[in-house]
Amino acid sequence: MPELKPWQQTRQQAQKLLRQLPRPSAATFPAALKASAKLKTLQLTAGAATVGLAIAAGAVAAAGPWDSSGQRTAERDWAASQEGGGGTDHGGRTSGRAPSAAPSAPSVLSGLGVPVGSAHGGSAPAPDGKALAGVLDPLLKDKALGPERTAVVIDAGTGRRVYGKGGRDTLTPASTTKIATAVAALASAGADHRITTKTVIEPDSKKVVLVGGGDPTLTARKDGPYSGSAASLRDLAEDTARALKDRGTDKVTLSYDTSLYAGQPQHPIGPNENLSLVSALMADEGRLDDSSSGPAPRAGDPAAEAAKKFEGFLEKQGIETGTKKKKDPGPSKVTDRAESLAKVESPPLSALVERMLTHSDNDIAEALARQAALASKEPASFDGAARAIGAQLKKAGLPLDGTKFADGSGLDRADRSSAELLAALLARAADPAHPELRSVVTGLPVAGFTGTLVDRYPKDSPGTGVVRAKTGTLTGVNTLAGTVVDADGRLLVFAFMTTGTTDPKAAQAALDGMASAVAKCGCR
Numbered sequence: 001m002p003e004l005k006p007w008q009q010t011r012q013q014a015q016k017l018l019r020q021l022p023r024p025s026a027a028t029f030p031a032a033l034k035a036s037a038k039l040k041t042l043q044l045t046a047g048a049a050t051v052g053l054a055i056a057a058g059a060v061a062a063a064g065p066w067d068s069s070g071q072r073t074a075e076r077d078w079a080a081s082q083e084g085g086g087g088t089d090h091g092g093r094t095s096g097r098a099p100s101a102a103p104s105a106p107s108v109l110s111g112l113g114v115p116v117g118s119a120h121g122g123s124a125p126a127p128d129g130k131a132l133a134g135v136l137d138p139l140l141k142d143k144a145l146g147p148e149r150t151a152v153v154i155d156a157g158t159g160r161r162v163y164g165k166g167g168r169d170t171l172t173p174a175s176t177t178k179i180a181t182a183v184a185a186l187a188s189a190g191a192d193h194r195i196t197t198k199t200v201i202e203p204d205s206k207k208v209v210l211v212g213g214g215d216p217t218l219t220a221r222k223d224g225p226y227s228g229s230a231a232s233l234r235d236l237a238e239d240t241a242r243a244l245k246d247r248g249t250d251k252v253t254l255s256y257d258t259s260l261y262a263g264q265p266q267h268p269i270g271p272n273e274n275l276s277l278v279s280a281l282m283a284d285e286g287r288l289d290d291s292s293s294g295p296a297p298r299a300g301d302p303a304a305e306a307a308k309k310f311e312g313f314l315e316k317q318g319i320e321t322g323t324k325k326k327k328d329p330g331p332s333k334v335t336d337r338a339e340s341l342a343k344v345e346s347p348p349l350s351a352l353v354e355r356m357l358t359h360s361d362n363d364i365a366e367a368l369a370r371q372a373a374l375a376s377k378e379p380a381s382f383d384g385a386a387r388a389i390g391a392q393l394k395k396a397g398l399p400l401d402g403t404k405f406a407d408g409s410g411l412d413r414a415d416r417s418s419a420e421l422l423a424a425l426l427a428r429a430a431d432p433a434h435p436e437l438r439s440v441v442t443g444l445p446v447a448g449f450t451g452t453l454v455d456r457y458p459k460d461s462p463g464t465g466v467v468r469a470k471t472g473t474l475t476g477v478n479t480l481a482g483t484v485v486d487a488d489g490r491l492l493v494f495a496f497m498t499t500g501t502t503d504p505k506a507a508q509a510a511l512d513g514m515a516s517a518v519a520k521c522g523c524r
Contacts, residue, residue, distance in 0.1 A: 174472030177410030212281025263381025369408025
């Protein structure tokens with residue numbers, strides 16, 4: 001098979017093809033991706049398996065079969081339904097041919113020649129530490145990385161560290177904290193766990209209560225990128241109205257219960273358009289516009305806003321709410337005697353983890369931190385979530401010296417983590433022995449294609465398409481942690497951290513350059 005042109009140069013062609021064809025053809029892509037560069041077939045094959053990047057599936061068809069699990073088929077269908085979006089965020093609507101939620105690969109190492117279920121080894125050679133140091137050491141000295149910088153690279157096939165500089169030093173991780181939050185939530189609550197929002201009625205009364213379960217992705221929207229997969233407040237209203245009419249009731253009083261969460265709802269950084277008040281009940285993350293990710297104006301009381309919308313949906317179903325002195329629903333607490341009316345459930349935590357990591361979603365991060373707290377019998381507060389995350393990672397035997405979790409999102413500068421911990425978290429998620437953590441890897445943004453890395457990598461970068469990583473950015477803080485397939489087709493895990501940077505774009509470019517250098521390196 002001829003060598004392939006870097007993916008960034010052909011992205012528009014690939015996306016156009018995916019929009020035009022019901023299924024990407026294995027014969028079509030090689031014609032579109034003309035030979036000219038040094039990106040090896042083996043690397044692309046491994047990248048498709050590791051990254052889960054659907055656009056590469058057709059291009060690597062001639063490299064050998066690895067579809068015994070149905071991974072290639074699922075990714076192909078998902079890519080077709082998402083117009084070439086990449087497949088890492090499984091939250092959008094699918095076509096009739098596509099699976100309802102594109103499954104993660106049963107083994108993130110399967111494309112590297114590692115048997116499913118095998119924790120070690122692989123057909124691609126492991127990099128030599130000294131050779132890798134020769135490549136990374138000069139790049140780590142870049143002045144754009146500020147006065148403090150650390151780096152760790154782990155061979156995912158063996159779990160062995162092949163490069164490290166200051167790896168145990170703890171720095172501010174920013175949004176790479178979300179990796180720890182994801183691992184803790186999946187390990188404690190489970191990848192298949194779904195968050196329930198429900199309605200109940202107090203016995204011998206007409207008091208209906210909307211009970212929040214902590215699902216920030218609950219949607220009140222009729223249309224949007226997640227309207228077909230998220231739990232719907234409209235559906236809950238329809239089912240609740242039906243249950244009330246079955247009871248012979250068409251007039252009720254409505255209130256809402258957010259008592260599942262404890263502590264202050266305001267994040268320590270204060271009001272910020274990157275995060276809503278943290279509440280057990282909200283719709284569309286409390287956003288006041290039609291956005292689904294990124295900064296946005298937020299409701300001053302997301303629970304009250306959601307309850308008001310729910311009230312409107314109930315009334316459209318013929319259920320009268322309130323009293324003669326019309327009032328908006330107010331807060332209350334259900335009793336143990338309350339009877340169930342209806343419920344809706346979020347997508348599984350694995351899908352929420354993917355959405356959180358791809359878009360660096362702070363609201364989902366804080367919700368997942370509280371799911372970890374609830375599963376660990378801790379209060380669902382900032383402090384309780386921090387204890388739960390730490391306890392889950394300690395239980396897994398991960399390196400925690402000097403680590404501090406002040407929140408689940410990484411917005412708090414009091415967070416502390418080491419590059420060693422971030423790399424160890426990703427190595428654990430990439431290990432076939434821990435399939436429950438697979439979405440931590442499949443949710444990472446793909447360099448040059450998806451999420452927070454969509455515009456980060458230049459068109460001729462060797463890291464485009466074969467690096468997938470979580471970004472972390474605060475003023476003076478830049479981090480990057482993820483996976484990369486090197487030139488020999490070996491899966492490596494990396495974590496690069498910096499503090500004291502003064503030029504964020506230059507710092508990001510330097511970090512991206514380090515990841516790209518690993519992608520380009522055989523390092524033997």
